[in-house]
């Protein structure tokens with residue numbers, strides 16, 4: 345790279361529009377959409393679509409709700425020509441959909457394009473020629489009048505064909521291609537000249553399409569260009585002002601949005617942004633951006649995965665996993681604080697209320713995605729995500745301090761492996777840590793009865809294995825946990841106890857959580873899961889004690905077992 349890029353590149357000159365109004369506008373309705381997947385998208389593919397792929401994509405575009413679809417450049421290729429014929433001859437175009445074709449301003453190409461559209465009920469004939477200073481100089485070697493001459497001649501040929509082929513309802517469209525590199529006064533002059541030939545009226549509008557053939561400046565500059573053009577073009581009430589942003593600087597979506605604020609009525613783009621170089625503007629993102637502002641997008645992406653797989657098949661290009669709204673990872677949080685906030689946001693949310701979940705600008709379910717992938721766990725994750733997965737897949741709601749404790753277990757494993765951990769793997773870790781039967785104390789059975797001395801006391805008889813030896817312990821207390829602490833005779837206190845049911849109906853079990861503190865003031869949890877709630881709580885205490893023993897936090901001299909039963 346150059347030390348001083350100014351030696352080779354120059355800044356785009358700002359537009360003289362000090363009284364611009366677009367920054368104060370908001371978008372309250374969707375623009376008219378035109379998909380150019382089958383033309384601009386197609387011409388950018390390594391392998392252009394065959395008829396079967398074009399047909400599949402056309403059907404998807406119709407199903408999605410596009411009313412204007414540029415279906416090809418029929419004068420350029422036999423495949424495109426045949427595809428247009430197939431659509432018309434097999435009556436595949438729904439009555440509310442209008443197909444569009446592109447042609448250069450060359451007489452033989454225009455003739456062939458009209459031939460392709462013979463018999464169409466309604467069609468958009470899209471004529472273009474390049475108008476930019478650069479292309480005038482290096483491609484065409486023409487001055488301004490020479491370029492206007494190409495446009496006007498093209499417009500005349502189009503008009504003549506349209507008049508001859510009058511069984512079709514024609515909508516005429518003109519693009520001053522490379523508009524972003526064209527002086528604005530000249531862009532207006534060329535378009536006025538074309539309109540002088542086509543004579544649009546408010547009832548029979550033309551489409552003037554202003555392409556950012558190459559995105560050359562920040563999106564506000566494009567918006568200025570659109571507002572300037574919209575103010576200066578003659579017969580504005582007879583014009584549908586269309587934009588066609590490309591994404592060379594990565595800001596096509598912003599450019600399209602600002603252009604709509606600046607007065608554009610229509611947007612041409614593609615699904616997921618396929619197109620020349622860095623692509624056309626992504627209409628899916630534009631539409632869903634509107635949706636998340638509460639504006640009806642007039643396009644239906646309620647099964648966005650289906651759309652994505654179809655587009656990937658037709659274009660033979662993958663969609664990036666971070667692509668807005670559709671990428672495989674865009675509804676996934678790995679990082680701990682995000683997971684915590686999402687978990688809380690989902691829990692606080694009430695159906696039918698406004699969508700307010702941190703880090704998720706859209707409800708994944710609205711585009712046919714599930715909450716399955718919202719939270720995934722790796723070494724960047726925290727307690728919230730881990731707890732969320734156990735709650736979602738195993739119906740286990742951990743107390744907050746247990747979440748903190750267990751997340752350290754998961755974190756250690758994730759850090760060591762460097763890999764993602766599935767909900768199943770996390771459950772296996774949880775079971776191993778808290779529910780295992782490998783500790784010093786292994787529950788066998790128990791009996792509870794009222795104490796003979798005091799009816800308020802319960803007397804517990806517990807059969808268990810202590811380090812492999814069958815043992816029976818007795819204890820008394822004001823509840824089963826108290827009685828077990830008494831029976832074990834170890835130096836720990838129970839700090840907290842919680843339980844909840846897991847599952848429902850005949851499969852329902854109880855999950856009990858006990859937090860103990862040891863003489864060294866260490867606190868740790870034990871968990872028990874059992875169909876019987878008392879058994880679950882006894883298991884929870886034994887789980888905590890076994891964990892404390894494993895860590896050397898409790899004196900490991902096992903109390904003398906009471907013989908017999």
Ligand SMILES: CC(=O)SCCNC(=O)CCNC(=O)[C@H](O)C(C)(C)COP(=O)(O)OP(=O)(O)OC[C@H]1O[C@@H](n2cnc3c(N)ncnc32)[C@H](O)[C@@H]1OP(=O)(O)O
Nearest residue numbers: 387417419420447448449450472473474483484494521557
């Ligand atoms: C920005 C865009 O996406 S515009 C659309 C671009 N899409 C495509 O080009 C895909 C399909 N195109 C093609 O297959 C071919 O270009 C064809 C079949 C249409 C024409 O092919 P060719 O006749 O070989 O000509 P080619 O495309 O190279 O055109 C170059 C000639 O057309 C002229 N020309 C280019 N665009 C236009 C136009 N819009 N109107 C009039 N003349 C034009 C050029 O000045 C050049 O003239 P020259 O031969 O006198 O120097």
Ligand SMILES: CC(C)C(=O)C(=O)O
Nearest residue numbers: 472519521522555557
């Ligand atoms: C023909 C025009 C609209 C075009 O595709 C472009 O300029 O990118």
